[in-house]
Amino acid sequence: MEEALKALGEFCFPSVCLVCEQDTDGAPICDRCLSSIQPIERNFCQLCGQPLQRKRRSYLCAECVRKPLSLTRIRAWARFTHPLDKLVYVFKYSRFSRLAGYFSRHLTPIIRSDGLLSTAGAIVPIPLHPVKSWWRGYNQSAILGRAISADTGIPMTNILKRRRMTRTQTRLIPRQRRANVSGAFALRSRIDPSTIKGRRLILLDDVVTSGSTLDAAAEVLLDAGAEAVYGLTIGGAWIER
Ligand SMILES: [Zn+2]
Numbered sequence: 001m002e003e004a005l006k007a008l009g010e011f012c013f014p015s016v017c018l019v020c021e022q023d024t025d026g027a028p029i030c031d032r033c034l035s036s037i038q039p040i041e042r043n044f045c046q047l048c049g050q051p052l053q054r055k056r057r058s059y060l061c062a063e064c065v066r067k068p069l070s071l072t073r074i075r076a077w078a079r080f081t082h083p084l085d086k087l088v089y090v091f092k093y094s095r096f097s098r099l100a101g102y103f104s105r106h107l108t109p110i111i112r113s114d115g116l117l118s119t120a121g122a123i124v125p126i127p128l129h130p131v132k133s134w135w136r137g138y139n140q141s142a143i144l145g146r147a148i149s150a151d152t153g154i155p156m157t158n159i160l161k162r163r164r165m166t167r168t169q170t171r172l173i174p175r176q177r178r179a180n181v182s183g184a185f186a187l188r189s190r191i192d193p194s195t196i197k198g199r200r201l202i203l204l205d206d207v208v209t210s211g212s213t214l215d216a217a218a219e220v221l222l223d224a225g226a227e228a229v230y231g232l233t234i235g236g237a238w239i240e241r
């Protein structure tokens with residue numbers, strides 16, 4: 001029996017940690033690597049989700065006070081540092097779709113416990129540009145969205161498309177970042193307006209950095225009549241926007 005269970009576990013995940021390759025009991029990462037992941041559970045900016053300095057009394061970070069986003073709230077599971085960055089990389093580039101269920105188990109409690117995200121009527125994955133998804137054959141946000149939808153019962157709806165290629169945001173200065181993603185998204189053709197109008201939507205991406213990408217996508221949904229747009233990501237590595 002034990003052997004059969006072990007074989008089943010190996011079918012679900014190779015029994016090695018995807019980060020350090022130590023043996024595990026079938027989990028995608030070992031307990032030691034998991035303990036290095038830093039979840040963002042309290043004392044974070046109520047708008048962009050980034051951890052706040054202890055002494056800050058406000059509920060918002062200085063940047064959100066200065067330059068609010070069009071999203072109502074962004075939540076990220078954990079800081080995008082080692083080993084989470086490696087795990088997300090594996091998810092993005094190795095077509096390791098079984099990691100979607102693992103990430104969903106960490107993101108679903110965030111949706112359920114958040115006063116805003118829990119009211120959402122649909123999950124909208126951030127689309128990849130067709131050229132990129134052709135090359136990868138895989139949109140990790142949509143695969144993650146499907147897993148979260150199964151766990152939360154919130155339907156996923158694929159209503160956005162990329163209009164053009166954008167450059168990787170991290171190497172750009174703030175002004176370039178906004179210009180880089182401005183107009184990058186549009187509604188897919190033949191979208192029923194009632195799927196958006198008056199509804200609260202969760203935009204799903206793998207990592208939030210400046211928030212400009214989520215913001216550009218949120219603007220399309222808000223223009224189409226969405227009541228509110230929230231953001232949800234696996235990791236957060238906040239940089240100036
Ligand atoms: Zn490990």
Ligand SMILES: [Zn+2]
Nearest residue numbers: 045048061064
């Ligand atoms: Zn903020």
